[in-house]
Amino acid sequence: EQLNLRNDVKDNAKAAQLRSQGNKMFHPNVKRYIEAIKLYNESIAFSEKGSTERSLAYANRSTICLKMHRFEDCLENIRLARESNYSGEKLNQREKEVKNALAKARNKNASSSKVSPDVVEEPELSYPVKKNAPQVANCLELRKNEEYGRHVVTTRKLKVGDVVMIERPFVTVLKDSFRYVRCDFCHGERPFTLIPCEGCTMAMYCSEECLSKAYNKYHRYECGLLRDMWEVFEEVSLIDIRMIAIAITTFDNNPEALKDHLDALDESNVNGFTMDWNKATQQDIFNTVHVLTTNQERRDSFFVAFYIFNATILHTLVLERTELGPVCEANPATNKILLDLILRYEQIVECNSKLLSFNAYKVKEYVAESFAVGCYPLISMLNHSCAPNVQRITLPDGRCAVFVIRPVLEGSQLFDSYEADHILNKRAMRQSMLSFMYSFRCTCEACTFNYP
Numbered sequence: 001e002q003l004n005l006r007n008d009v010k011d012n013a014k015a016a017q018l019r020s021q022g023n024k025m026f027h028p029n030v031k032r033y034i035e036a037i038k039l040y041n042e043s044i045a046f047s048e049k050g051s052t053e054r055s056l057a058y059a060n061r062s063t064i065c066l067k068m069h070r071f072e073d074c075l076e077n078i079r080l081a082r083e084s085n086y087s088g089e090k091l092n093q094r095e096k097e098v099k100n101a102l103a104k105a106r107n108k109n110a111s112s113s114k115v116s117p118d119v120v121e122e123p124e125l126s127y128p129v130k131k132n133a134p135q136v137a138n139c140l141e142l143r144k145n146e147e148y149g150r151h152v153v154t155t156r157k158l159k160v161g162d163v164v165m166i167e168r169p170f171v172t173v174l175k176d177s178f179r180y181v182r183c184d185f186c187h188g189e190r191p192f193t194l195i196p197c198e199g200c201t202m203a204m205y206c207s208e209e210c211l212s213k214a215y216n217k218y219h220r221y222e223c224g225l226l227r228d229m230w231e232v233f234e235e236v237s238l239i240d241i242r243m244i245a246i247a248i249t250t251f252d253n254n255p256e257a258l259k260d261h262l263d264a265l266d267e268s269n270v271n272g273f274t275m276d277w278n279k280a281t282q283q284d285i286f287n288t289v290h291v292l293t294t295n296q297e298r299r300d301s302f303f304v305a306f307y308i309f310n311a312t313i314l315h316t317l318v319l320e321r322t323e324l325g326p327v328c329e330a331n332p333a334t335n336k337i338l339l340d341l342i343l344r345y346e347q348i349v350e351c352n353s354k355l356l357s358f359n360a361y362k363v364k365e366y367v368a369e370s371f372a373v374g375c376y377p378l379i380s381m382l383n384h385s386c387a388p389n390v391q392r393i394t395l396p397d398g399r400c401a402v403f404v405i406r407p408v409l410e411g412s413q414l415f416d417s418y419e420a421d422h423i424l425n426k427r428a429m430r431q432s433m434l435s436f437m438y439s440f441r442c443t444c445e446a447c448t449f450n451y452p
């Protein structure tokens with residue numbers, strides 16, 4: 001009650017309010033079209049299916065598309081508005097206008113010899129791949145010791161610019177500011193044509209295909225919880241619930257099968273560097289995430305209590321609002337495993353999640369802007385240094401490439417930076433952040449010699 005938890009429901013009045021805010025941004029004296037599009041999208045997400053509000057928001061979005069010469073997108077919005085029972089005449093005129101403009105643009109393109117498609121160069125691994133793990137160069141090995149736990153070592157000398165890992169994320173969640181700009185499933189930037197989930201106000205998709213893939217892969221278990229979880233705990237809890245959802249769908253939506261699998265799993269035998277990814281099932285891949293470090297034994301009891309508190313709320317909501325409720329009620333052992341997993345993944349996310357970023361152009365310089373948070377099974381094996389020798393770069397499709405940024409000697413460990421590079425942060429601040437979030441005291445060269 002104190003957290004003011006409530007079901008996420010469509011709300012046409014709120015949709016109308018958001019659309020009118022969008023209209024203010026669209027006004028000829030303001031012309032902040034992207035802000036307007038975001039507000040129209042939020043209005044679409046809040047509106048009920050087939051409602052006047054939804055049709056008006058699509059119609060307004062079509063106006064912006066026309067203004068921005070996005071003719072195909074404009075036609076798509078006209079189609080969506082009509083599908084939502086748009087009743088006015090305005091769209092007929094707009095459709096004519098846009099079809100003419102489109103025909104002209106096509107004629108112009110046909111007569112122009114200059115066709116310059118955007119060619120994006122994709123990085124490739126700089127060395128032959130591991131036979132069992134094509135996402136990793138064959139010179140990388142996973143080792144384990146007292147000081148660092150599991151860590152990644154190179155068996156050959158590496159030079160600056162080498163690419164040694166390119167990995168797909170196991171799970172990702174959009175950051176708030178991109179919720180009404182990017183597809184919640186593929187994260188493609190499609191603000192002009194997003195369509196909403198009909199069950200919640202938090203997820204929009206670039207296509208029916210992504211909507212249905214997301215639903216089957218995880219959204220059916222998170223749909224009713226996302227808004228509350230986001231309002232109370234922000235992104236971390238959203239990845240947590242998404243990981244639980246993926247775990248359950250991986251076992252054919254059967255939590256009992258997941259429980260049996262976990263009961264039989266020997267965690268000490270799971271090693272993503274030696275596993276055969278060419279033949280790996282979804283369950284094998286799930287195992288590599290399930291065994292990521294939680295640091296639970298190193299955490300202060302205050303934090304463990306905090307995680308338990310969060311997990312209890314999430315668990316209660318899952319029981320109340322998803323189809324897992326009756327299953328858990330009938331089987332206390334499954335209920336317990338669900339709570340254990342929520343608590344475990346909350347902590348896994350805390351110390352293993354990475355930002356997915358793109359290069360944004362802001363006031364005369366490019367800066368890395370993060371649009372999502374994700375978890376990568378093998379990249380999670382990289383330990384931290386405030387003077388790292390590798391750097392992660394997000395590729396357009398969400399894969400993460402690991403580049404060497406300082407020469408690395410044969411037999412040395414690869415070190416990533418957990419957003420605590422000595423160039424950007426003072427030692428005291430880095431150390432307190434690392435100890436708070438990752439439960440270790442950093443003894444890297446930058447900390448030892450107090451690099452400026």
Ligand SMILES: C[S@@+](CC[C@H](N)C(=O)[O-])C[C@H]1O[C@@H](n2cnc3c(N)ncnc32)[C@H](O)[C@@H]1O
Nearest residue numbers: 148149150293351352380381382383384438440
């Ligand atoms: C993303 S995991 C890295 C892999 C981890 N060593 C393992 O065994 O799973 C992050 C955790 O590794 C440990 N870690 C990372 N960098 C470290 C370092 N420089 N020194 C000691 N421990 C470190 C901390 O426990 C941290 O929370």
